[in-house]
Amino acid sequence: MKRTFITAIGLSVAMLSQAFAVTTPTNGNPLETIQPNSTTYWQQHVDYKMNVDMDVKDYKYTGTQELKYTNNSPDTLKTVFYHLFFNAFQPGSEMDVRSRTIQDPDRRVEDRISKLSPSEIGYLKVSSLKQDGTAIEYNEEGTILEVTLNKPILPGQTVKFDMEFNGQVPQQIRRSGRNNAEGVALSMTQWYPKMAEYDFEGWHADPYIGREFQGVWGDFDVKLTLDKEYVVGGTGYLQNPEEVGHGYLPEGTKQKKVKGKTLTWHFVAPMVHDFAWGADPEFIHDTLETPSGTTLHFFYKDKEEIKENWKKLQPKTAEMLAFYNKNVGKYPYKQYSVIQGGDGGMEYAMCTLITGERKFGSLVGVTAHEFAHSWFQHVLASNESKNEWMDEGFTSFISDLCMNQIMGENKPNPFEGAYRGYIALANSGFEQPQTTHADRYNYNRSYSISAYSKGEVFLAQLGYVIGQDNVMKTLRKYYNDFKFKHPTPNDIMRTAEKVSGMQLDWYLTDWTKTTNTIDYGIKSVTEEDGKTKIEMERIGLMPMPIDVMVLYKDGSAKYFYAPLRMMHGEKANPFDGVERTVLPDWPWAFPTYSFTIDTPKSEIVGIAVDPSGLMADVNRENNEYQAE
Numbered sequence: 001m002k003r004t005f006i007t008a009i010g011l012s013v014a015m016l017s018q019a020f021a022v023t024t025p026t027n028g029n030p031l032e033t034i035q036p037n038s039t040t041y042w043q044q045h046v047d048y049k050m051n052v053d054m055d056v057k058d059y060k061y062t063g064t065q066e067l068k069y070t071n072n073s074p075d076t077l078k079t080v081f082y083h084l085f086f087n088a089f090q091p092g093s094e095m096d097v098r099s100r101t102i103q104d105p106d107r108r109v110e111d112r113i114s115k116l117s118p119s120e121i122g123y124l125k126v127s128s129l130k131q132d133g134t135a136i137e138y139n140e141e142g143t144i145l146e147v148t149l150n151k152p153i154l155p156g157q158t159v160k161f162d163m164e165f166n167g168q169v170p171q172q173i174r175r176s177g178r179n180n181a182e183g184v185a186l187s188m189t190q191w192y193p194k195m196a197e198y199d200f201e202g203w204h205a206d207p208y209i210g211r212e213f214q215g216v217w218g219d220f221d222v223k224l225t226l227d228k229e230y231v232v233g234g235t236g237y238l239q240n241p242e243e244v245g246h247g248y249l250p251e252g253t254k255q256k257k258v259k260g261k262t263l264t265w266h267f268v269a270p271m272v273h274d275f276a277w278g279a280d281p282e283f284i285h286d287t288l289e290t291p292s293g294t295t296l297h298f299f300y301k302d303k304e305e306i307k308e309n310w311k312k313l314q315p316k317t318a319e320m321l322a323f324y325n326k327n328v329g330k331y332p333y334k335q336y337s338v339i340q341g342g343d344g345g346m347e348y349a350m351c352t353l354i355t356g357e358r359k360f361g362s363l364v365g366v367t368a369h370e371f372a373h374s375w376f377q378h379v380l381a382s383n384e385s386k387n388e389w390m391d392e393g394f395t396s397f398i399s400d401l402c403m404n405q406i407m408g409e410n411k412p413n414p415f416e417g418a419y420r421g422y423i424a425l426a427n428s429g430f431e432q433p434q435t436t437h438a439d440r441y442n443y444n445r446s447y448s449i450s451a452y453s454k455g456e457v458f459l460a461q462l463g464y465v466i467g468q469d470n471v472m473k474t475l476r477k478y479y480n481d482f483k484f485k486h487p488t489p490n491d492i493m494r495t496a497e498k499v500s501g502m503q504l505d506w507y508l509t510d511w512t513k514t515t516n517t518i519d520y521g522i523k524s525v526t527e528e529d530g531k532t533k534i535e536m537e538r539i540g541l542m543p544m545p546i547d548v549m550v551l552y553k554d555g556s557a558k559y560f561y562a563p564l565r566m567m568h569g570e571k572a573n574p575f576d577g578v579e580r581t582v583l584p585d586w587p588w589a590f591p592t593y594s595f596t597i598d599t600p601k602s603e604i605v606g607i608a609v610d611p612s613g614l615m616a617d618v619n620r621e622n623n624e625y626q627a628e
């Protein structure tokens with residue numbers, strides 16, 4: 001009943017959520033010329049050249065890799081590390097043991113790795129490694145290759161690593177693998193020896209247990225040779241469509257005849273930090289040109305029951321692209337591919353692998369989410385392992401807004417599910433701070449809610465703090481300033497500060513580094529000399545500015561705003577057409593706060609703290625007062 005009171009006065013989040021998507025300028029942002037915050041920022045650089053031969057019968061492959069590695073750090077490097085992700089798919093691996101010992105294992109993994117036979121496991125073995133022509137020592141430790149350098153790499157220096165490797169594609173368990181549940185032959189993700197990232201925090205050579213990633217920016221040149229019946233989609237622009245055909249040939253061009261049973265696919269991908277591909281002999285390959293100049297590619301099994309959905313998905317994906325281009329920033333590549341494969345949905349460079357036998361809404365939903373990762377995982381490559389909430393949370397935020405628009409969902413609060421998830425976790429006692437490494441949550445469930453839901457609420461609630469328009473401006477400036485870099489939590493906070501002119505360190509600190517919760521309430525409503533005194537209290541530790549809506553007997557409403565003193569600023573009035581009174585600041589340390597309205601109590605029908613519902617108050621029971 002109390003909720004109806006809020007909706008009755010028409011002050012639900014509906015009117016606010018519009019601002020997240022629509023009322024924002026689309027170009028000409030004067031802030032775009034401002035430089036990134038850190039003048040000492042640097043990042044390593046990689047240029048890969050790989051030649052890979054895949055045997056589609058026994059799922060074994062061999063490859064050569066030439067890697068030009070540039071040390072842009074101020075440090076001299078004596079060791080380097082590579083990821084060998086496929087080694088995770090072996091009985092007794094860290095991923096296997098973690099999955100069998102965590103209390104709520106991912107159902108896709110559980111004990112499946114422990115049951116793989118030698119011909120079903122995955123592996124990635126390095127058979128030779130040279131630094132500038134000289135053989136060097138290396139040591140395989142699970143999913144990590146530790147390399148002792150011949151000569152240290154000096155700051156500013158580029159060295160060349162030449163590697164020979166061979167691998168076996170595991171039975172599909174999680175993300176990568178062969179013959180997934182929908183019969184896609186090859187989901188080739190995390191499949192090559194990949195240089196680990198070294199940044200201002202040092203090496204990020206995390207053992208792979210099936211979760212998040214961090215990679216080095218650079219250019220990829222990859223040649224894949226496999227059975228000519230297979231259709232390949234993935235990262236990078238195909239360089240030899242006239243030889244390959246398979247839906248890549250521009251109309252009116254003739255395909256060259258290629259002798260032999262195999263085809264070599266030559267892909268080039270500039271400025272990416274990963275390279276993934278999927279392949280199947282039964283793939284249909286459709287393309288869709290978009291007005292922005294990006295061509296969308298779709299690869300899906302030739303199955304009657306999914307065709308219609310995959311056709312309908314294509315214009316929706318174009319709408320997503322337009323939405324993200326407008327609300328975040330321009331997608332910088334000329335190509336994006338939606339590929340059936342994997343075990344759910346996972347984002348990669350210039351492509352995604354998703355399962356395809358879904359209801360239409362789910363197919364669009366997963367594509368909207370994974371495509372949004374192109375902005376927040378790929379181009380803004382924040383460290384997913386350490387700050388998973390910046391990637392999954394921001395992606396969920398923008399894809400929920402996008403779905404709300406392109407699917408005509410018109411939900412009053414598109415983020416409601418995220419708030420519900422976060423509040424349930426906060427009240428459960430199982431929450432860990434968002435600074436927890438993605439691999440080391442006690443429960444998979446608390447990881448997911450913290451990364452996806454609490455991460456999404458970070459932005460939605462920032463809209464409550466600095467205003468929705470400012471959040472959207474912040475996102476666009478953040479994208480513009482940090483694209484092709486590795487932004488940190490501080491970067492989003494500083495960007496929001498610059499856009500809003502408010503101080504926000506407290507917000508980043510309490511929300512992401514602690515499990516402090518927000519709980520504000522109305523303590524008492526009393527009448528004194530014909531006036532009404534409203535006393536509020538702060539019960540939770542996390543501070544917040546406070547919106548209070550007062551509804552009067554005559555049907556009118558007034559909005560009272562108590563800014564948080566340490567913000568040193570005020571947001572604009574988010575309630576169109578409702579008169580606002582800006583009250584004196586609330587210094588957070590004061591557990592209570594009172595203000596007086598010039599109206600007798602008998603004139604007041606109800607009072608609500610945060611009528612928008614955008615503040616993640618863990619106990620909303622005490623947020624409202626209703627006249628008897």
Ligand SMILES: [Zn+2]
Binds near residue numbers: 369370373
């Ligand atoms: Zn995601």
